[in-house]
Amino acid sequence: MSxxxxxxxxxxxxxxxxxAVGGAFSLVAVKKTWDPLPSVKAAGFTxxxxxxxxxGEMRQIEWRKKPIFILKKDANMAPNDKRDVVVGDSRYxxxxxxxxxxxxxxxxxxxxxxxxxxCHAGEFNVDGINTFGxxxxxxxxxxxxIDGTKLVLGETGPEYEKLVAQA
Amino acid sequence: xxxxxxxxxxxxxxxxxxxxxxxMKVLVSEYWIPKNINFLWAMGVILTTLFVLLLITGFLLxxxxxxxxxxxxxxxxxxxxxxxxxxxxxxxIHAVAASVIFLIIYIHTFTAIYYGSYKKGRELIWVSGMLLxxxxxxxxxxxxxxxxxxMSYWAAMVITNLFGGIPVIGDAVVEWIRGDYAVSDxxxxxxxMLHVCLLPLVLIAVIALHFYTLRIPHVNNxxxxxxxxxxxxxxxxxxxxxxxxxxxxxxxxxxxxxxYIGFFMIFFFYLVCFHFNFAMDPINFEPGNxxxxxxxxxxxxxxxxxxxxxxxxxxxxxxxxxxxxxxxAFAFAGIALFFxxxxxxxxxxxxxxxRKGFFVWFWLxxxxxxxxxxxxxxxxxGVTMGISNSWIGFYSTITFFILLLVVLPIITxxxxxxxxx
Numbered sequence: 001m002s003x004x005x006x007x008x009x010x011x012x013x014x015x016x017x018x019x020a021v022g023g024a025f026s027l028v029a030v031k032k033t034w035d036p037l038p039s040v041k042a043a044g045f046t047x048x049x050x051x052x053x054x055x056g057e058m059r060q061i062e063w064r065k066k067p068i069f070i071l072k073k074d075a076n077m078a079p080n081d082k083r084d085v086v087v088g089d090s091r092y093x094x095x096x097x098x099x100x101x102x103x104x105x106x107x108x109x110x111x112x113x114x115x116x117x118x119c120h121a122g123e124f125n126v127d128g129i130n131t132f133g134x135x136x137x138x139x140x141x142x143x144x145x146i147d148g149t150k151l152v153l154g155e156t157g158p159e160y161e162k163l164v165a166q167a
Numbered sequence: 168x169x170x171x172x173x174x175x176x177x178x179x180x181x182x183x184x185x186x187x188x189x190x191m192k193v194l195v196s197e198y199w200i201p202k203n204i205n206f207l208w209a210m211g212v213i214l215t216t217l218f219v220l221l222l223i224t225g226f227l228l229x230x231x232x233x234x235x236x237x238x239x240x241x242x243x244x245x246x247x248x249x250x251x252x253x254x255x256x257x258x259x260i261h262a263v264a265a266s267v268i269f270l271i272i273y274i275h276t277f278t279a280i281y282y283g284s285y286k287k288g289r290e291l292i293w294v295s296g297m298l299l300x301x302x303x304x305x306x307x308x309x310x311x312x313x314x315x316x317x318m319s320y321w322a323a324m325v326i327t328n329l330f331g332g333i334p335v336i337g338d339a340v341v342e343w344i345r346g347d348y349a350v351s352d353x354x355x356x357x358x359x360m361l362h363v364c365l366l367p368l369v370l371i372a373v374i375a376l377h378f379y380t381l382r383i384p385h386v387n388n389x390x391x392x393x394x395x396x397x398x399x400x401x402x403x404x405x406x407x408x409x410x411x412x413x414x415x416x417x418x419x420x421x422x423x424x425x426x427y428i429g430f431f432m433i434f435f436f437y438l439v440c441f442h443f444n445f446a447m448d449p450i451n452f453e454p455g456n457x458x459x460x461x462x463x464x465x466x467x468x469x470x471x472x473x474x475x476x477x478x479x480x481x482x483x484x485x486x487x488x489x490x491x492x493x494x495x496a497f498a499f500a501g502i503a504l505f506f507x508x509x510x511x512x513x514x515x516x517x518x519x520x521x522r523k524g525f526f527v528w529f530w531l532x533x534x535x536x537x538x539x540x541x542x543x544x545x546x547x548x549g550v551t552m553g554i555s556n557s558w559i560g561f562y563s564t565i566t567f568f569i570l571l572l573v574v575l576p577i578i579t580x581x582x583x584x585x586x587x588x
Contacts, residue, residue, distance in 0.1 A: 031343070034357065040347050060458065065349035067458045101490055103328040104321065105460035119325065119464045120478040120493075121547035121557060133481050136490035 045154035047147075050087055058108045060097060063153040067097035067105055068142060069115070070151070071126070077113070083127040083138070085159060087146055094151065095128040095139035106139075115139070195417035199396045199403075201388035202412055208386065209427035210275040216428055217268045217435075218374070224261040225363065228254075232313065234359035236352045239315040240454045259443040265307055266446040267435060269469035272300060280507065281529060283516045284387040290508045291380040297505045299377055302370050304470070304501070309362040311467065315355065318448045320455030321464050323350045323358070332494035349457060391516035463546050471543030472536045472567075476500040478547055479564030481557050496564060503571055510571055513579040524578035532570050538563045 046063040048070065053059065055074035060067050071093040073084065084091040097105050099117035106115035106124060114131070115124040123132040128139035141164070145157030174180035181187045231251050233242040247254035276296065279285055285293035308326060312319040327344050331337040346353030385396055394412050403411035414420055438445070450461050466474050477497035480489045519526040542551075542560050549556045 034343055034346055036342060036345075036347050037353065040351075040353070062458060065347065065351055065457055102325045103331075104325065104464060105458070107460075107462075118460070118462050118546065121481065134478065134489040134493050136488045 045152055048151045048153070049149060050090070050092065050151055051149040053090075053092075055090075056110070058110070063142060066142075068153065069093065069095050069097045069108070069128070069139070071108070073126070077126050080127045083129070083141075083163070085144070085146070085151070085163070087149060087151070092151075093126065093128055094141060094144060096142050097139070099124075099135055100130065100137050100139060101133070101135040195421075196415050197400065197404075198382065198416040199400050199413040200386060200416050200420040201392075201394055202414055203389045203392070204386065205389055206427055207274065207278040209424050210271050210278065212421075212424040213428060213431050214268060214271050214275060215374075216431075217264050217271065218370075220260060220264050221268070222367065224257040224264070225367075227257040228261060229363055234313070234356050236315055236355055236455070239313065239355060243314040244452065256439075259439050259446075262446040263435070263439045263443055265310060266467065266469070267438065268303065269307070269467075272303065273469070276300065276504070277529075277533065279387075280532075281519045282387050282389070283391055283511075283518070283522075285507045286511065286516050287514060288384040289380075289387065292377065292384070293508060294505065295373060295377040295380050297502070299370070299373050300504075301501065302366060302373060306362060306366045306370060307467070307469070309358045309366065312355070312358055313362060314451060315455045316448070316451030317453045317455055317459075317461050318451040318464070320350060320457065321460060322466060323354060325464065327354070329494065329497070332491065351457075387516065389518065391518060391521075393516070465544055468540065468544070471541075472539035473497060473500045473543075475539040475543035475560050476564045476567065478557075479560045481547075481561070496568070500567070503568075510575040511579045512576055513582040515582060522582060524582060525575075528570065528574055528578055531574075532567075535563055535566045535570060539567065 046061065046068075048059075048061055050070070050072070053070070053072045055072055056077075057072050059070045061070065062068065073079070073091040073093065077091075079091055083093060085094045086092075099106050099119065099122050101117065101120055101122050104117050104119040106117040106122065108115055113126050115128065117123070117133070117135070121133045122130065122135040124135070124139055125131050128141075130136070130138055141160070142153050143156045144160050145152040145155040146159050169183065171183050174183060178187065182189075228247060231242060231246050231254065233239055243258070247258055249255075279293060279296070308322070312323040327341055327350060330340045330344060333340055342348060344354075345351065346357060385394070388394070392412075396413060399411045399413040403413055403415070408414075446467075448467075465471065474497075477493050477500075480492040480496060483489050484492060513522075513525075515522060519529045538559070542556055542563065545551065545556050547557055547560070551559060
């Protein structure tokens with residue numbers, strides 16, 4: 001009797017072990033099924049020519065399905081070496097245009113010189129730094145490289161490394 | 168094998184093979200319901216009816232809906248609404264039922280709180296019910312994004328971004344849930360799967376569990392009286408139907424339920440035919456645009472109170488960022504009511520009007536949730552009666568948590584000390 005019981009216990013344990021290993025592997029497979037597809041990951045780069053932009057002009061472009069703000073600073077806007085992208089003599093603010101709170105697109109209010117996210121009343125100043133409301137950090141800077149007067153989004157250049165190191 | 172003899176009819180044939188008579192007794196004709204319950208106890212059967220309506224109209228809509236970001240909007244707003252015969256009817260029934268089911272869920276839930284139906288022996292009814300609330304929320308949200316309108320898109324954006332608040336792995340989790348760097352086609356197809364397959368399956372299972380949790384402790388009643396169901400059932404079966412405090416679920420109780428379903432359906436189809444627009448956000452008749460946020464984002468009315476709690480905190484407190492506090496508060500608001508049996512320290516099962524402190528507490532909670540709902544809809548940067556909406560949101564959020572976590576345990580502890588009411 002006792003011998004039989006031990007055998008049953010062993011079979012139970014062995015089954016449990018096999019099921020656990022199988023379960024763990026299938027969880028990994030299920031997780032990976034929901035990961036972005038290779039074609040999504042390989043989504044390309046976006047190049048913008050900054051030279052036609054006027055002082056104080058705000059532009060919104062798209063990169064990896066995300067909106068990007070490019071703002072050319074005019075003389076009234078204080079320079080900020082921690083956030084500005086310097087191309088030639090001009091300074092630009094380049095940022096992912098998604099509120100760092102929950103991802104809505106803030107609106108540029110040129111009159112007040114602020115980005116306002118209507119969803120939860122978050123505010124960012126001209127440099128994209130959060131000044132009011134729930135956003136936890138300044139607007140994110142997308143990886144970029146400067147190529148003459150062109151800005152290449154998706155690649156990291158030395159200027160990007162410098163900004164990130166300061167942040 | 169059981170002894171199978173020549174059957175006397177179809178019922179007998181089935182009875183010999185799967186004991187249908189016994190099953191009918193256990194499930195309906197000898198499942199006892201107290202007599203002293205009012206129309207508020209009919210909300211369960213109305214919810215069941217609405218769920219069936221949603222299921223059937225969902226099947227009809229699924230035949231023409233296309234889960235693809237380029238086709239989804241037109242498949243709903245053109246094909247189903249204009250081309251498919253009666254497509255508009257299925258869509259409006261589906262949309263109105265999805266909205267009204269939350270109204271009834273809230274009434275059902277607050278009835279349970281009012282009469283103390285979450286206590287002593289009935290905890291599992293309450294817990295499985297709250298689980299259903301969470302599942303219905305997920306089902307409603309995943310369905311809301313399917314037409315791929317502007318509000319759908321941005322609702323998906325905001326809700327998936329909520330997971331970014333998880334420490335360390337947040338951003339990776341958001342990407343994983345979406346299957347892309349932004350809300351996109353992969354997000355739509357997986358939410359489609361959740362909405363039409365996985366969540367309904369889980370919902371049906373939990374609804375069955377919710378029904379089953381009622382079987383042993385039986386439903387509560389208007390006075391919270393503890394009925395000995397065995398004795399009362401015996402009275403009833405002996406023919407003393409007038410003095411028995413119980414009636415069978417079928418035919419006694421369901422007959423009354425059907426009357427309430429009748430009343431409710433008149434109201435429901437009045438909404439479907441004449442006021443279907445209340446369940447339709449005008450912004451959602453514009454196709455989803457990832458490059459433009461609507462000026463003012465808000466969820467459907469039934470999520471407004473939670474949404475207001477999410478944005479109730481707009482400044483940092485003791486070094487905790489407003490962002491994190493808001494997220495934690497929101498997550499907690501979603502599950503806060505789960506713990507009613509723990510907050511309520513008293514054993515008294517009685518309607519709220521017989522428990523003075525609890526009665527005041529109950530209505531304060533209801534009023535606070537209505538205020539949260541109203542301000543969840545108003546723009547966060549507005550001003551009402553000279554007070555900024557952000558501050559009203561903050562105070563009503565704090566009130567919600569204090570009522571549940573502080574006031575309720577205190578008043579019920581006092582009630583217990585007094586030894587009853």
